[in-house]
Amino acid sequence: MAEYILHQYDSSPYAYKARLCFGFKRLAWRAVxxxxxxxxxxxxxxxxxxxxxxVLQIGADLYFDTSLIAAELERRHPAPSLYPVGGEGLAQIFAAWSDQSLFLPAANFALSIVADKLPPAFFEDRAKMMNRPVTPIEKMKAAIPLFKSQMCLQLDRLASLLSDGRSFLLGEQPGLADIAAAHPIWMAAKNSGKRAAAAFDAYPTVRAWVDRVDAIGQGARSEMSGEEALAIAKAAEPAPPRESEEVEGAPKPGMRVSVQTEDRAPEPVVGEVVMVRRNEIAIRRSAPEVGDVVVHVPRAGFIIRPA
Ligand SMILES: N[C@@H](CCC(=O)N[C@@H](CS)C(=O)NCC(=O)O)C(=O)O
Known part of the structure; x- marks a missing residue:
């Protein structure tokens, strides 16, 4: 079987979420x-x-977004399940809460604390991606108490869940709900220095839970160059698409579409739909460096329109 290749950088909390999914499933994978x-x-x-x-690459197939990466790993390796309680629905609801309510305050808090150590190019890039002006460092620093209190409102919710002594958010078994809720906290509590970590002194049960989630591990990792990953895609054919489902409101196979994240990060992806499932669209496109590839996109969180 083709190798799992994760295009990522180590400080990325969303990449950490994907790495924990590999660890959870005890998989070997390559890091680009x-x-x-x-x-x-x-x-x-x-x-x-x-x-x-x-981004996850499997031969000439690419998977965007950690929600779909987790779902695809679960489909290929059902045991142990990422959904020990409440099925995929409950896990993805936790993930959506984490993305929409926890991630930004935790990331803003952690990044504001280390803002003077990061290159200005980082903030310029993110401002461009989010189509807004760069926030001056002094303004970020002044907002640290606000970001902290916004983050703590969400930590209170986790602390309340954990207050009955359970080991993981949904009981004694870890799952995607934990991994998806833990990654913003990993960034703030474990990956942004002592000052950010100190904010968690008031949350000993949350910190202990994040440590348990971290102990899931990250699977068997080995490195690969970006050039090698391109050559693998070029040498491979995309996997034959699975059967499509009839989904109201979704595009149909054969349509040419453009795909963009809901937060409208620039550079939409354009190609031909080859598979439609309830929460996944697969789109074939090609480029000289890679030949034909198929990109797999979750419908939730993406805008898909006729191109
Ligand atoms: N919904 C996406 C969010 C991914 C995301 O926002 N990742 C951050 C890094 S942690 C990012 O892409 N930042 C810009 C970049 O890396 O270019 C997912 O679940 O994969």
Whole structure:
């Protein structure tokens, strides 16, 4: 079987989420380190424009977004299940809460604390990606108490869940709900220095839970160059698409579409739909560096329109 290749950088919390999924499933995988900011010249030929981190490559198939990466790993390796309680629905609801309510305050808090240590190019890149002006460092520093209190409102919810002594968010078994809720906290509590970590002194049960999630591990990792990953895609054929489902409101196989994240990060991806499932669209595209590839995109969180 083709290898799992994760295009990522180590400080990315979303890449950490994907790495924990490999650890959870006890899988071997290859890491291709991509730049933290644009340009990403060895990634763009594969994705056709999607620039977010991480991206999973399996031969000539690419999977965008950690929600779909987790679902695809679960489909290929059902045991142990990422959904020990409540099925995929409950896990993805936790993930959506984490993305929409926890991630930004935790990331803003952690990044504001280390803002003077990061290169200005980082903030310029993210401002461009989010189509807004760069926030001056002094303004970020002044907002640290606000970001902290916004983050703590969400930590209170986790602490309340954990207050009955359970080991993981849904009981005694870990799962995607834990992995998806833990990655923003990993960034703030474990990967942004002592000052950020100190904010968690008031949350000993949350910190202990994040440590348990971290102990899931990251599977068997080995490195690969971006050039090698491109050559693998070029030598491979995309996997034959699975049967499509009839999904109201979704595009149909054969349509030419453009795909963009809901937060409208620039550079939409354009290609021909080859598979439609309830929460996945597969799109065939090609580029000279990689030949034909198929990109797999979750419908939730993406805008898909006729091109
Ligand atoms: N919904 C996406 C979010 C991914 C995301 O926002 N990743 C951040 C890094 S942690 C990112 O892409 N930042 C810009 C970049 O890496 O170019 C997912 O679940 O994969």
């Amino acid at each position: 380190i991509i730049p933290i900011v644009m340009p990403k010249p060895l990634l763009m030929p594969l994705t056709g424009g999607y620039r977010k981190t991480p």
